[in-house]
Amino acid sequence: MSRLVKRNSPVAIAANDEDTPLYRRVVDVIRGEIASGHFKVGARLPTEDGLCQRFGVSRHTVREALRALRAEGLVESRQGAGTTVLRRDAASLYTYSVASIEELLQYATRVRYQVSRSGIVIADDRMAERLGCQKGDRWLRVEGFRYADGERLPVCWTEVFIRAEYAGIGMMIGRRTGTIYSWIEEMYGVRVETVEQQIRCEPMPAVAARGLKAKPGSTAVGMHRYYRLGDGTLIEVATNIHAADRFNYTVKLDRR
């Protein structure tokens, strides 16, 4: 039996035991076949039982593999109906995805913030206008790049302003994963009530251009977020500048 199974498999699983777990290898094979077009977008994957026979593994292993593929947003399973291919390529780490909690968490945990400069600044006219604050207000300014796990190029250049009252979280940046505003909430016992997010195109700033390997002044994508407390006071403003060719923002909406 096992002989037949091996023979039928279009792509046999690497028998030479690497250290990678079985289900991982199954993931890699299926992912490759989706990418190559062997399993087309919209088409149905073989059933779990079919995959078991093909790879000669237990159903648990196949399900573990499918779970991983689902978490990547590549496929979707529905009880009774099977598993269908959603995308051809996994969203790379350059994509900012809100498609699912898992993907969002993946982004939040696998992206690191590397600070290149930080310090207290005092708002001048231009900045007061931009942040909607009084001239003379003091803010902690943190500048740096965000790096995805294995990637060579940074995901984006980042400039964050944090109202000086909450500057105590400054030392956490770059050392912990997670979001800045949640640290502020934790440390100071406040609650961010609204977040406003803007996405628009703007010229690539010189400071960002070097690291992002982009031409200064070329069109870049800016993502701006404004964090406010319940009384409307702005406590954090974050600006992310992305290289235009590596920007991808995905939102998936489930109506229920």
Added chain:
Amino acid sequence: MSRLVKRNSPVAIAANDEDTPLYRRVVDVIRGEIASGHFKVGARLPTEDGLCQRFGVSRHTVREALRALRAEGLVESRQGAGTTVLRRDAASLYTYSVASIEELLQYATRVRYQVSRSGIVIADDRMAERLGCQKGDRWLRVEGFRYADGERLPVCWTEVFIRAEYAGIGMMIGRRTGTIYSWIEEMYGVRVETVEQQIRCEPMPAVAARGLKAKPGSTAVGMHRYYRLGDGTLIEVATNIHAADRFNYTVKLDRR
């Protein structure tokens, strides 16, 4: 034996069979105990074996529950070392919500759609790949520009594909206000279950460039939306191309 187990459990699992799966109920109990401070942040959760005995379930069920808690970012497991509590509640991380789909997808109510071309097309290879459908499937394709109220320049160039079964709404486009997907829902009695939206940069297509007063091939912003029914079938794909210098996407998130 089972009697002892039940007795030892600080919070017994609801025996009155709800429809919720076992592992879900385990998740709810543990999440509640983390939130209440019974398991403090930084402390170690009981071992999987311990949880098995306490809840009287198999290790598989416990692991499924822990996996869910990990996905929520509440706990973290390390092989050989156990599971520790990371946060007191995940609420602070991800529970921001948009007011409505309309806002998230930025449907402006006062925007006029001026159709410049429309007709049934048959999917070739490239299109089947893009829409994730069978080669030969028939779609209604509508192309045109969107104009804001009094503005001279169009907001964006738009290309919409609608599965031919629902092409009956074709004549409404440009004549009525509202959204295409809601017309389909109304007219055919179906329900759009998921909407996926992608924003990325791409070269300005020649057809769009003229009307948008932009250079062909210059970087433009593409907004792609995929509308799916509950069973996963794609029924509408909309592409909006914006001139980079006039694009602005704003979302306001409120905490519930």
Added chain:
DNA sequence: TGATCTTGGTTGTCCGGACAAATATTTGTT
């Protein structure tokens, strides 16, 4: 004391099986 080794405990991987729940398909009926 300090470093290495051993040992026990804990999570990760993998197998087998069984039934439930949801969906798809076929069959039967009108």
Added chain:
DNA sequence: AACAAATATTTGTCCGGACAACCAAGATCA
């Protein structure tokens, strides 16, 4: 041909067991 019922298919849940990989802490040795 159209609708309803029965059947088959497929994923979800849950159980049992076994071993591997990893970690922490105690034991041993220099």
